[in-house]
Amino acid sequence: MVDPQFDRVGIWNWEREDIADEVRYAQYAESKGLDSVWQGESRLVRDAMTVMGAYTQVTDEIDIAPGVTNCYTRNVALMAQTFSTLDELSGGRMKLGIGAWWDPLATKVGIDRQRPLRRMWEYCTVVRKLFDLENVTYEGKTLNVEDIELDLVRSDASPRDVPIYIGATGPTMHKLTGELVGNGVAGGVFMNYLIPPEHNELGMQKLKEGVEKQGGSIEDVDRPQLIAVSMDEDRQRAIDQARGLVTQYIGQQPHIKKGSGIDPDLGEQVEAELGSWPATAEDIERASALVDDEIVMNVVAAGTPEDVVSRVQDYCDAGCTEPVLYSLGDNVEEVIDVFAEFNSE
Template sequence: MTTFDRVGIWNWERPDIAEELHYAQYAEEQGLDSVWQGESRLVRDAMTVMGAYTQVTDEIDIAPGVTNCYTRNVALMAQTFSTLDELSGGRMKLGIGAWWDPLASNVGIERENPLRRMWEYCTVTKRLLDLENVTYEGDTLAVENIELDLVRSNADARDVPIYVGATGPTMHKLTGELVGLGVCGGVFMNYLIPPEHNELGVEKLEEGVEKQGGTLGDVDRPQLIAVSMDEDYDAAVENARHLVTQYIGQQPHIRTACGIDPERGEEIKEELGSWPAKEADIERASRLVDDEIVTNVVAAGTPEDVVERVGEYCEAGCTEPVVYSLGDNVEDVIDVFAEHKAS
């Protein structure tokens, strides 16, 4: 039987926010290890929801999957996670990605040199969480004589591991280097990509961490994996089609990494139109997304199919599947993965 050492869930865009709190509680009750909150689009902000998680759970780890390195300055990010660390009793992780266009440019952010930005942002945030006084002059950010001002609260360093949300090979290599330097704890591998994409990512992680004197074993590698589970295989595939269409059409890094023929990817982008897409746009563009495209990037099918496919991601380098149920049967998905957790 396929087993997993650790399993997490990813909460995102449920009709009622109370459902997300419930699923975090239920995942903890069933023995899962982490709950990650999405924040890649302008839906719910992760910080508010994670604060609520700290008050309705006791043991499960909590993280954004992922926030970004642009919209909150480093001091505010460190301040926020210092607070969440206190509220959670030391259960926080910090997942940070480089965001995406056109969303970033539409809100006035120029994503020039996102690799350098990630390096500098993680470096300064880590030093602030370690309660250092920081002066830093970089290419993308500069701070002078700042530190967390913990005069009347717990003044211990905040043990909040940082995870870089990486999709492309260069960001994986950079993450490996940051882990080797002790800045980051690992990578949060992306979803809507095939398992074989992990292999290149792991190769680059190893290259980066070894450059800084570490080993691949130093790099934790949780991964967001979309799951569409139904006893009716065809229904499971159909339920995933709209999400796959939306992300291939809107997000260039997914379109590049998902394994789709580049010409078909451009056709989907053109048919979907500009961001944000309407439901009618997604429905129209989804006619270009066949079953093979869907099942290449989503763990779709019966419970047995889903577990087997998620196992393939782990064989390709993931150390903790973080499953995102695309259907309403979130508790069923949690139950299935709880049954497959190694004892």
Template sequence: MSDPEFDRLGIWNWERPDIRDEIRYAQYAEEKGFDTVWQGESRLVRDAMTVMGAYSQVTDRIKFAPGVTNCYTRNVALMAQTFSTLHELSDGRAMLGIGAWWDPLASKVGIDRQNPLRYMWEYCTVLRRLLDLENVTYDGQFISVDDIELDLVRSDAGPRQVPIYIGATGLTMNKMSGELVGKGVIDGVYMNYLIPPSHNEQAMKALTKGVEKQGGHIDDVDRPQLIAVSMDEDRDVAIDNARGLVTQYIGQQPHIRENCGIDPEIGEQVEQELGGWPASAEDIERASRLVSDEVVTNIVAAGTPEDCVQKVSDYCDAGCTEPSLYSLGPNVEEVIDTFAAYKTAK
């Protein structure tokens, strides 16, 4: 079997004990020829926009995006302002990854996620028009704006070419995202992690159906993907290091539980053992005893460096166009070095 090759590579930064490490990893990834750095913002952790502003000033080439922010807590006009500014700061390297968030966190901060598909459609439609520097009036079911546009009197007044990616897991969201690509509203999807490569194949069918409905082709849909990597020369250690995260998602995210390969009855037991969100360390440790090695390796690139590279290649064979690597351990630079050796020269 020939060695895997990767045309594009990215990293995913998330919740390191020292925020300066995230800055350093972005710089190191750029040095090693990586293309993107995505900043996690799915919980009430560090604000991705602030960190990306820092990236814009300490890197020269690498592109960056939230992976992903949500479409509720930032008004669509504010989101356009934010990414117009990041576009200027970075000489056009800013991208936007945006998702429909999740409960119970959304409801805990007062967000009613009724019909997230329609909300996302309207939000991205208005956002794209604002970034194109149009004057926008839009009266939708959820998004309504009247006679607004970015006020760029004192700055570069050219359209903001900010790529937009919807964080899509469910097949319906993937189909809708394909339609938005076909309509020229967004550029692609940011495929989720902790799902098996076989789920990518289903997503590809939904994306194809959506983009072709609008007269496009699946090649029009860019498909970077967040992929968890747990790497160690001792395969058993690597798998054990990933088990806690897998356990949390099986117990708290139904779409992960349904697609991870775990027996449905055992999956329900994991949910019961966790006892809701957020789970304590003790709850996770107890529930993780129910999660087998096979379940972990089905949805995580876990094992030796060779195991990890092959698993990530499997995701690419199933539809991912750019792996976005999330090192579950502190060996981020080792993960970057390992995959850089397999990156094709440009």
């Protein structure tokens, strides 16, 4: 295998049994020269803002971001206020990763997602203005604010240089992201996981269309990507370790099921076998019998360290500018060590 070289590498933290491990992994990633730590927040698990606040106090250089929060549950003023504070605590290392959430979770907490693209456009536009310390009045289709601004009378009153990254899976969200980058609102896309590298090709096409529509180029769009990693010297054990997560997300997140490339009929069978959301461990184990090794390996970087590095390189060849690694096993530090060897930074 020709040795790959990654310009940047990050990690993604989420759902460790002991929250102290997540803090420790952020510190370890920084010590090994990795570039970013992203905190998951797509389900009702740990609140990313709280954990990221802890990261700001135990690290000095690594970038910190939610991967991703959503554009509904925190109003625009609160989001700008939160990241203004985190930016101060981190010494200017924050990024705002933000997505349009997903059903059925959004519906269950009373969120109307009928116009997620419009919501994303309006929300990010207003947050950017607030970061720039503008006084904002905005009348939109999903968002209305009047005469608001960050009230920084007694704190650092300089604009907040917090780049916004749009969590995108489908082609329309990629195109909208390109447009937001092109008009100076966003810094890039946070490409999703549990999809094959080939899925990036359409995303890249749509990003290019969007950014060029606003007079920019694809080089203006930063493209970190969440990538699920299951690493073990025993290749089969690595694949088996990833099967449950793949099953759960194919069966319960429609955008993942569509993007994963699974046969639609089989995807419907997996969803039916899982039953109502949220699935139990028993549901996932039962439905996993429908998800074979090929499906798992298509959407997860699974296998030996050499297998995993090679598969992550496939994502970078397809457009990713920074792999953000989610280790499905407990060997997070080993994954960091392996990729630190190939991190050009």
